[in-house]
Amino acid sequence: MRLTRWTTTTVLLAFLALGCGQSGGTGERGTIGVSVLTLTNPFFKVIADTIKADAAERGYDVIVTSGEYDVAKQQAQVKDFIVKGVSAIVLCPCDSKSIGPAIQEANQKGIPVFTADIACLAPEAEVVSHIATDNFGGGKQAAQAMIEALGEEGGQVVVLDFKQAESCILRVDGFKEAIAEYNKGRTEGTIDIVAELPGDGKKAQGYKTTEDALQAHPGVKGIFAINDPSALGARAALEKAGKADEVTIVGFDGQPMGKQAIKEGKIYADPIQFPDKIGAMTMDSIVRYFNGEEVPPEQLIETALYRKEDARQDNSLDSSRRVEP
Amino acid sequence: MQIKRPKRSFFGGLGEHGMLVVLVGLCLYFSVATWAEQHPTGPEAARSLADLVAGETLPKASVLIVVQQGRTETEFAETLGDELEEQGLTVAGLVQGRPSDARRALERIAASSGKLGAIACTETTASWGLIAQLGEQFPHLKEVRVFQPQGYYWPNFLKTDNLLNIANQIAVIAIIAIGMTMVIITGGIDLSVGSLIALSAVAAALLLRDAAGGSTATTTALVVCSLGGIIVCAASGLLTGLMITLFAIPPFIGTLAMMLIASGLAYILADGQSINEIPDAILQFDRGTTLGIPNTILLMIGLYVVAHVVMTRTVFGRHVYAVGGNIEAARLSGVPVKRVIVSVYVLCGALAGLAGIIMMSRFKSGDPKYGLMYELSVIAAVVVGGTSLAGGEGRIMGTLTGAFIIAVIQNGMNLTNVESYTQKVVLGVVILGAVMLDRFRRRDAG
Numbered sequence: 001m002r003l004t005r006w007t008t009t010t011v012l013l014a015f016l017a018l019g020c021g022q023s024g025g026t027g028e029r030g031t032i033g034v035s036v037l038t039l040t041n042p043f044f045k046v047i048a049d050t051i052k053a054d055a056a057e058r059g060y061d062v063i064v065t066s067g068e069y070d071v072a073k074q075q076a077q078v079k080d081f082i083v084k085g086v087s088a089i090v091l092c093p094c095d096s097k098s099i100g101p102a103i104q105e106a107n108q109k110g111i112p113v114f115t116a117d118i119a120c121l122a123p124e125a126e127v128v129s130h131i132a133t134d135n136f137g138g139g140k141q142a143a144q145a146m147i148e149a150l151g152e153e154g155g156q157v158v159v160l161d162f163k164q165a166e167s168c169i170l171r172v173d174g175f176k177e178a179i180a181e182y183n184k185g186r187t188e189g190t191i192d193i194v195a196e197l198p199g200d201g202k203k204a205q206g207y208k209t210t211e212d213a214l215q216a217h218p219g220v221k222g223i224f225a226i227n228d229p230s231a232l233g234a235r236a237a238l239e240k241a242g243k244a245d246e247v248t249i250v251g252f253d254g255q256p257m258g259k260q261a262i263k264e265g266k267i268y269a270d271p272i273q274f275p276d277k278i279g280a281m282t283m284d285s286i287v288r289y290f291n292g293e294e295v296p297p298e299q300l301i302e303t304a305l306y307r308k309e310d311a312r313q314d315n316s317l318d319s320s321r322r323v324e325p
Numbered sequence: 326m327q328i329k330r331p332k333r334s335f336f337g338g339l340g341e342h343g344m345l346v347v348l349v350g351l352c353l354y355f356s357v358a359t360w361a362e363q364h365p366t367g368p369e370a371a372r373s374l375a376d377l378v379a380g381e382t383l384p385k386a387s388v389l390i391v392v393q394q395g396r397t398e399t400e401f402a403e404t405l406g407d408e409l410e411e412q413g414l415t416v417a418g419l420v421q422g423r424p425s426d427a428r429r430a431l432e433r434i435a436a437s438s439g440k441l442g443a444i445a446c447t448e449t450t451a452s453w454g455l456i457a458q459l460g461e462q463f464p465h466l467k468e469v470r471v472f473q474p475q476g477y478y479w480p481n482f483l484k485t486d487n488l489l490n491i492a493n494q495i496a497v498i499a500i501i502a503i504g505m506t507m508v509i510i511t512g513g514i515d516l517s518v519g520s521l522i523a524l525s526a527v528a529a530a531l532l533l534r535d536a537a538g539g540s541t542a543t544t545t546a547l548v549v550c551s552l553g554g555i556i557v558c559a560a561s562g563l564l565t566g567l568m569i570t571l572f573a574i575p576p577f578i579g580t581l582a583m584m585l586i587a588s589g590l591a592y593i594l595a596d597g598q599s600i601n602e603i604p605d606a607i608l609q610f611d612r613g614t615t616l617g618i619p620n621t622i623l624l625m626i627g628l629y630v631v632a633h634v635v636m637t638r639t640v641f642g643r644h645v646y647a648v649g650g651n652i653e654a655a656r657l658s659g660v661p662v663k664r665v666i667v668s669v670y671v672l673c674g675a676l677a678g679l680a681g682i683i684m685m686s687r688f689k690s691g692d693p694k695y696g697l698m699y700e701l702s703v704i705a706a707v708v709v710g711g712t713s714l715a716g717g718e719g720r721i722m723g724t725l726t727g728a729f730i731i732a733v734i735q736n737g738m739n740l741t742n743v744e745s746y747t748q749k750v751v752l753g754v755v756i757l758g759a760v761m762l763d764r765f766r767r768r769d770a771g
Contacts (some may be wrong), residue, residue, distance in 0.1 A: 030452045039745065066745050070697060071688060076494050080739040083487045085364065087452060097601045098688035101608060110393030110449065112423075122601070122689075163597060164694075198597075290454040291462065292428025 029059035030087030033287065035077045037092040037118060039066040039148075042255055044092055044273045047116055051090060058287055060087070067094040075102040082109050088286050089113045096121040096166050103127065112289055116282045119166055129295045131282045135167045138271040138303035139174020142250045145269040145305055146175075147182050147191065147223050149248040154189040155221030159215045160199025160206055160230045168226040171252055172196065175224055194220065199230035206233025214241050222248045224233025227250070228258030228270065235266050254306050263311035271303035326701060344711055344726045347759055350652075351730065352482070355737035359481040364448035366397050368404040370474040375408030378445055378472050386442025387417035389434070391427050391450045398447065405445055424453045428462075430465055431455075435463055444471045481740050489619060493611075495706075495732035496621045497522070497680045498699065499725060503632045504673030504705045510649045511669055512574035512716025517565060518677040518703055521558045522696030525681025527591040530600040530691025539602035543567035547607060555678035561587055562674020566667035584700070591693035601690035611686040623681055628676075633721045645669060646770045649716030668683030706731055709759045730759060 020114065032055055036044040044066070052062040063086070067074030071094040080104065081089055090104055091113060093099035100122025103113050107126045115130045146157065162168040176193060183190045194217050199206040206225060210233065213220065223238075225231035231251030238244045244266075251258050254272025259265040276299055285295045311317060378388060388409055392398040398421065406416050420430045427450070434441055446456060451473040460467035469528035481487060500519050508515045529550045532540065561583055568579045613620050634643035644665045647655040656662050677696075684695050710727025712719025735754055738748045 026333075029454070029457065030449075063742050064744070065739070068745065069694070071692070072684065072695070073486060075687070076490075076735075077739060079490050079494070080487075080736065083481055083484060083490060084361075084740060085449075087449065094693065095599055095688075095690075097599050098690045098692055100601075101612075108395060110395050110398065119552075124605075240425055287454055290424050290452075291458075292424040292426075292453070292455040294425055 003209070029290075031061040031063060032088050032090060033063050033065070033078070033081030033086040034090045034117075035065045035067055035074050035081075035092070037066070037094055038068050039064075040068075043253060043273070044117070046275035047092070047279040047282070050276045051283050054280055054283040058283070060286075069094050069096075071095040071137075072097065077100040078106060080318055082106060082111065086111060087290070090282055091115050092118045093120050095164075098122075100125040106264065114282055114285060116244065116254070116278050117167065121166065127297070128289055129285045129297055129299060131278050131285060131299045131311075132301070133273045133278065134166065134300040134302050135170035136174040136177075137300075138252060138273070139171040139176075139301055140178040141174075141271040141305050142171065142224055142252060142269075143175045143178030143182070145250045145271070145307070146179070146224060149236070149250070149268045150191060150221055152189045154186075154191045156192050156194045156217055156219055157222040157224060158210070158220050159196040159232060160209055160223065160225040161194055161196050162199060162201040162226050162230070165201070168201065171226050198224055199233065201227045201230050203229045203233040203236070206230030207237045208233075210234040210237035211241070214238075214243065221245060222250065224250045226252050228253045228255045228261070228267075231267050231270075232261060235261065238255065254282075259311055259314060260307065260317055262308055263314070264307060265308060268313045269305055269307045273303055273304040274301055277301050286296065330388070331696055343732065343763060344510075344709065344723060344759065347404065347762065348730050348733065351733045355482040355733065355740065356480040358737070359483075359740045360478060361481050363479045363481075363484075364476050365474050366447055368400060369581040371401045371404035372408055374445060374472060374474045375405055375412060377475075378409060378443055379412035379414060380441045381470065381472070382414070384413055385415060387415040387440060388442060388766050389417045389420065389444045391420045391428065391430075391444060391446050391456065393449060393578065394422055401405060401447065409445070414442075424455050427453070428455055429470055431459075431463055431466065435466065435539055441466060442468055444469060445623050446471060446473045448473050448476065484540050487736070487740070489622065491729070491732045491736045492622045492625070493619055494736065495728050496625045497502040497683055498702050498706055498731070499625050499728040500628055500683070501673070501677050501680050501699070501703045502710075502724045502728050503721060504669070504676040505703045505707050506710070506712050506719055506721055507632075507636070507645055507669040508576075508673050509712050509714060510645050510702075510716060510719045511666055512649045512652070513666065513669070513672065514576065514580065514704070514714075515562075515565070515571065515673045516580040517561065517583035517587055518673065518680075519699035520584045521561060521674055521677035521694035522590065522681040522684055522699060523693045524561070524594075525554035525558045525678035526685040526691040526695050527595045527600065527693055528557045528691075529601055529682060529685055531594055533604070534600055534602040537674040541605050542604045544606055547604060551682045551685075554682055555675055558587075558678030558681065559671050559675040562671040562677075565674070566670030569670065570663040570666050588693070595691060595693045597693065599688075599690040599692035599694075603685070603691075605689070608689055609681055609684045609686075624683075629721060629725050636721050641665070641668070646717060649718070651717070702731065705756050709756055709763075727759075729754075 034048055034051055036048055039045050048064045055062045065077045074094045077263055089111055096119060099120055103125035104119055106113050110300060112128045115127050117132050119130045121125050159172055161172050179191050197209045197213055199209050223234045225234055228251050231249050234249055238247050248268045251267045251270045252269045258270050281299055289295050327416045390402050390405055409416055418430055420427045451471055455462060456471055505515060532550040532553050533542050537550055565579050565583045568574045569576050611621050615623055644660045647660050648665050650661055652662060664735055685691050704726035707724050709730055710723035734752055
């Protein structure tokens with residue numbers, strides 16, 4: 001019995017030591033603290049990884065953490081960055097408004113804060129530069145893809161949105177503006193947005209919402225989902241209802257699963273984002289800032305439309321792998 | 326007759342304070358693990374830096390001072406400037422701000438072809454690319470020497486700022502854990518506390534926005550609306566308490582239902598968004614200090630002292646233990662069982678409401694996403710603190726220790742760069758281990 005106890009204690013301590021054994025040294029230039037929205041989404045992982053790789057080349061160390069959608073957790077991470085005395089902080093805020101006080105605290109300590117992908121909307125917080133995808137322009141590209149897919153007949157379109165994120169609101173705004181532009185002066189063949197429903201940016205919610213939308217609008221011709229997971233959720237619901245061939249899906253992001261689905265014709269097209277460019281631009285802005293150069297408060301990176309043709313020539317896609325929506 | 330006492334083993338010997346020993350051990354461990362170079366910015370550092378600069382440069386050399394924004398930085402720069410002039414050096418200029426400000430100052434100096442002897446920096450400004458690679462940026466300033474205060478070694482973990490951080494970060498969990506301890510001692514459980522945090526913050530923020538004038542609300546309105554949020558949660562607690570006592574609904578189910586109801590209500594009331602039309606004064610509650618200690622921490626300590634007295638010195642406290650120990654015996658000996666049970670749920674709800682107000686004050690917004698999964702952290706703190714889920718047993722101060730064990734592990738792992746998936750595993754293992762140690766201790770102590 002006694003043996004078990006000591007084993008327990010030893011295992012416990014070993015675990016703790018193992019867990020904490022990874023503390024990194026300080027780079028010659030200093031350390032950069034990064035807290036992203038979630039590391040379960042490859043998009044943010046690419047941003048973090050790019051920053052890490054670029055930072056190493058320029059003599060910085062990087063600590064990557066993730067708020068996992070919990071702004072309280074993210075605030076704690078920012079406070080820990082401050083205690084550690086990092087040179088700069090990069091955030092993908094878990095909540096655009098509630099992250100304000102944490103950024104203010106870093107401001108008071110003179111630590112410059114950069115935001116990537118998700119902007120901070122708290123007026124009292126000071127952000128050196130916000131680096132993100134041009135989501136509004138991306139939304140317009142999505143509309144362009146929808147228009148070319150539906151053709152002269154037009155039809156009813158459902159939008160799966162995610163109102164909690166500013167970036168996703170912009171995508172929908174851009175989409176609606178371009179659709180309205182298209183409809184102007186047309187009496188027939190218009191594209192009508194019949195519903196904007198919450199897709200939560202997740203597969204399960206996209207699936208449920210699409211099922212409901214099909215009940216309310218059986219004649220729907222197109223679905224615009226604000227990211228790949230909710231687009232694939234919509235696809236699954238369409239397949240179940242036997243309408244997969246009648247309805248065009250336009251997604252957003254261009255994550256590997258989204259690109260694969262485009263290759264297989266499950267999604268018509270995606271305005272794709274370039275998280276690696278966002279990460280690189282962020283790191284570049286940090287270096288420029290410390291060099292004493294002026295950094296613009298907002299730097300937008302354009303999306304590009306990605307269709308089946310692009311997917312065919314995309315070597316990053318494994319032809320043997322298939323996406324099951 | 327002699328009573329034979331069982332021989333005490335190591336774990337039994339830990340006695341009542343077993344978890345406290347674990348906590349101290351963790352603190353020691355992280356103190357060693359976060360041993361790092363610190364960079365002083367006080368007037369003391371400014372004086373020694375001035376000596377250093379004076380000793381290493383020519384007499385009457387001109388020195389540029391570069392610091393960041395902030396009060397301590399200003400003090401540092403002023404002391405440094407005075408000391409340098411006292412030592413017979415010339416202060417060529419003072420830059421306080423961003424790297425771009427320093428660049429402009431350097432460009433000015435370069436343009437006026439003035440001679441610069443040295444640049445005196447803080448550790449941070451010396452690391453700016455502009456200054457660290459001065460020669461590359463301004464070739465004819467290549468000879469200029471850059472000075473910074475000498476560092477010293479001290480654990481990041483034991484910095485005052487960090488210790489306050491830990492207490493601040495766990496305050497929300499620890500305050501609710503008081504109510505949860507009482508609920509668990511009566512043999513119940515409350516799963517609704519996480520959602521009640523959100524409900525309270527949203528309700529108070531909504532009242533402030535729609536009834537008290539939003540950002541321009543007065544301090545009185547702030548207090549009234551905050552109380553409103555707490556009352557809503559106390560009422561939710563009352564409802565669950567009544568469900569549990571009057572209709573004999575198991576606490577697990579009753580509070581699970583309340584968890585869903587409260588969370589849903591919070592989302593409906595807030596329309597899924599965070600509400601931040603709140604006066605800035607709200608930030609003062611969480612950020613402000615009294616006698617140098619942050620208000621939230623004082624509040625937590627105060628509540629723990631009161632709760633400790635209530636549970637050990639009052640009739641109500643004895644009733645709570647009696648109900649959890651043996652409900653039938655308690656009933657037969659005249660304990661108002663139902664009233665006691667309802668009271669602990671009301672109290673637990675009200676404390677969750679208070680925690681919601683702290684969250685609102687911390688983030689200057691009410692958000693239905695607050696408190697997600699917090700009920701599990703609260704229950705973990707209570708259990709690690711030695712309270713038995715079977716009821717009838719547990720100590721308030723044990724819960725405080727439990728909460729701090731969790732907080733110290735989380736903070737320590739952040740400071741030692743453990744990535745977040747490993748953190749979850751370590752935390753789980755530590756909770757399991759802490760509870761196992763406690764079991765051994767109890768059995769050995771007999």
